[in-house]
Amino acid sequence: MVAQAFTVDLNKPLVFQVGHLGDAYQEWVHQPIVSKEGPRFFESEFWEFLTRTAWWVIPIIWLPVVCWSITTSIHRRLSIPQAALCVGFGIFVWTLVEYTLHRFLFHIKTCSYWGNTMHYLLHGCHHKHPMDGLRLVFPPAAAAILCIPFWGLLRLLSTHSTSPALFGGGLLGYVMYDVTHYYLHHGQPSKEVARNLKRYHLNHHFRVQTKGFGITSSLWDRVFATLPPSKITDKR
Structure with missing residues (x-):
């Protein structure tokens, strides 16, 4: 007797449902629902609150x-x-971190219950509900936790005077x-550079999800040959 495939109920909190999809999770999570209304993650109001962050909170805090x-x-x-040189170098290093995390962590393949659950919380939810x-x-609380090992690594690898500026960069x-x-x-960019960057990123969501891992720049996609095809579609 073949077991019936699990179906996610979008009207109920999603986080503890998606793990039951097993091998079907990857296909499900990469079929986007283009709606500005976000799904509910948790029954708990406290945990639900921690998953929601307005964009302007990021610059205000950091x-x-x-x-x-x-x-x-x-x-x-x-x-x-x-100090300016250290800041510039810190920004440059971040672009590589951004690419590496997006490609190798955010797009890791999962099929176990907890693997699917953690992936959905980390990045899968964004591909399922991109708007x-x-x-x-x-979320700032999670970012603060991740800052601790990065600060420790910089203190180990750099000098007493340069490590804060590198961290700041x-x-x-x-x-x-x-914010980008x-x-x-x-956003609705009017400048050509910004419009191209928007098309480049939305192409990753709606057309070729295995390429285009940069966000602020396509630099590392060019370096590591993961740039999407030149013919791209701007879907809103």
Whole structure:
């Protein structure tokens, strides 16, 4: 007797349902529902609240940390040009981190219950509901936890004076990434560069989901030959 395939009920909280899809999860999660209304994740109001973040929260919380980090390096006798160089290098490194996380972690193949569940929370929900405006940026509480090992690594690999500026640059790169990501989904760019970036990203969602892993830039897609085909479709 063949077991009946599991069906997700979109009218109920989704997080603890999607794991039951098993091998069918990958196909299900990459069939987007283009609606600005986000699904409910949890029964608990507390956990549901933690999954929703307005885009403007990101710069409000993190830009002061960026400024503090850069001024800390200057107070530690780093010159302004040197601090600017560290910030620029931090932003550059972030673009590689952004690409690497998106390609190798956010698009990992899962089929187990908890694998599907964690993937849905991390990135699958964004592909299933790409226009959900309150789940386009990373929740600050989770980002703060992830900052700890990155700060520790920078302190280990760099000097006492340069590590804060490098951290500030990487964090600034992250802020640019998150607000750009929101804009690519909900903004209506008038400049050609921004329009091309929007088409490039929406192509990843709606046409070739195995390519186009950059968000703020297509640089690393060009370097690692994961650039989507030149003929792309702008679907809203």
